[in-house]
Amino acid sequence: MIAITGATGQLGRLVIEQLLQATAANQLIALVRDPAKAVDLQEKGVQVRQADYSQPHTLDAALSGVDKLLLISGSEVGQRVSQHRNIINAAKNAGVQFIAYTSLLHAQQSIMGLADEHRQTEDMLQQSGIAHVLLRNGWYSENYTAAIPSALQFNALLGSAGAGKIASAARADYAAAAAAVMLTEGHAGKVYELAGDTAYTLAEFATELSKQTGKTIAYNDLPEAEYKKILLEAGLPEGLADLLASSDASAAKGALFDDSHQLSQLIGRESESLATSIQRALGEVNAAH
Ligand SMILES: NC(=O)c1ccc[n+]([C@@H]2O[C@H](COP(=O)([O-])OP(=O)(O)OC[C@H]3O[C@@H](n4cnc5c(N)ncnc54)[C@H](OP(=O)(O)O)[C@@H]3O)[C@@H](O)[C@H]2O)c1
Structure with a gap:
């Protein structure tokens, strides 16, 4: 069981x-x-x-x-x-x-x-x-694609991740890895560092979003405190605003980067690319309207 x-x-x-x-x-x-x-x-x-x-x-x-x-x-x-x-x-x-x-x-x-x-x-x-x-x-790609509606509204993506590379993956990819370890043997004692196959900066995220929407969406990098203040002003609860801003500040220092490809090895396929994650999120935004 x-x-x-x-x-x-x-x-x-x-x-x-x-x-x-x-x-x-x-x-x-x-x-x-x-x-x-x-x-x-x-x-x-x-x-x-x-x-x-x-x-x-x-x-x-x-x-x-x-x-x-x-x-x-x-x-x-x-x-x-x-x-x-x-x-x-x-x-x-x-x-x-x-x-x-x-x-x-x-x-x-x-x-x-x-x-x-x-x-x-x-x-x-x-x-x-x-x-x-x-x-x-690692980080869910959805943590960043959730910002797409406001990025489209203001033609700007905000964050504090600087030039930090983020090797995120879709929740479904992490779920596939979890299912794989529950259904196959030989995982006891192992430590898997799970992250996406391709890493991006938030500026690259904004560039891909611009490409797919035909808009010009800039990445606006902010100091952590300023980003948190904007999130609070947008109505996010204190804990979440703090979490998002401080996680970005850590990402700027490489905390969300990994290039060991253990996720794709576990799931037997490449993880979802940034372009596909953005495309999927835009599909969901359009479906909601
Ligand atoms: N890697 C990342 O980027 C990232 C981002 C966010 C979170 N996380 C972590 O990954 C976990 C799973 O992510 P997710 O997206 O599935 O989050 P989620 O949708 O918020 O799901 C969290 C789950 O934990 C359950 N839970 C919370 N408190 C509980 C309690 N006291 N007793 C029993 N169950 C409880 C919730 O129950 P209900 O369904 O009843 O609410 C929910 O099913 C999160 O809980 C968090 O630890 C990772």
């Missing part, structure tokens, strides 16, 4: 889609905070169990009979060390044989503010004695 946490999240849903292409639905358990959001998964024959990282009493029952667990890192930044501790402890109690954890690119050396919770989770997994694999995911 393979269980997936965060199964109603964006990455989790893509992983389940990929797993369903290769394995029977009755081999899968979707672990979700809110089962009402997972009715569609249940209809596909996937077992749905409630599992809230912050409520340890839900986790023991949720992991009963699970052989392999995909632990998708939680989204409540600041609470994740205790949340991940809860689920790792429950996995130990339930006799889970193997855990794949979605960590952060180069987690042990990363200068990104987000890295600390991932480092601590990696250390807890090491101490747990459970066989595990680290899927150190």
Whole structure:
């Protein structure tokens, strides 16, 4: 039995889609905070169990009979060390044989503010004695394509990533990697640094966006504090504005770059190119209008 946490999240849903292409639905358990959001998964024959990282009493029952667990890192930044501790402890109690954890690119050396919770989770997994694999995911391309609507509105892409190269990949590519390690053997003890095959600067992103839209969209590089202020003025919550601006500042120093091509090796194909990610995002923008 393979269980997936965060199964109603964006990455989790893509992983389940990929797993369903290769394995029977009755081999899968979707672990979700809110089962009402997972009715569609249940209809596909996937077992749905409630599992809230912050409520340890839900986790023991949720992991009963699970052989392999995909632990998708939680989204409540600041609470994740205790949340991940809860689920790792429950996995130990339930006799889970193997855990794949979605960590952060180069987690042990990363200068990104987000890295600390991932480092601590990696250390807890090491101490747990459970066989595990680290899927150190780089940035989602979608983090940047989400800025396309405002870039089109203002004819400018804003950021603080300077000339930092960003080797992002589509969520679906990271999902394919996660599905591959859950379905094939030989991954215990491995650490995969997962990133896109091609890296770009935000200026190159703006150039590609200009090319595909026929508009002239400039990349406007800002100091981190100024970028954060603009994000706040645009209505983003403090935590998210801080996260985006500080992540960009880290990207300027190379924190989102990797050229080891381990993602494409795991998934057996090239990762989605920047041009295709932008094309896909523009298709979604057009479909929404
Ligand atoms: N590599 C990147 O660029 C990047 C960017 C953003 C996030 N991440 C990390 O990657 C993870 C997956 O990304 P995503 O795009 O799928 O994020 P997402 O759509 O926000 O999904 C997060 C999932 O975590 C679940 N979750 C949050 N708190 C939980 C709790 N207390 N107990 C149980 N489940 C909980 C959410 O449950 P609900 O469905 O009930 O909300 C959701 O299913 C994120 O959670 C974050 O750790 C990576």
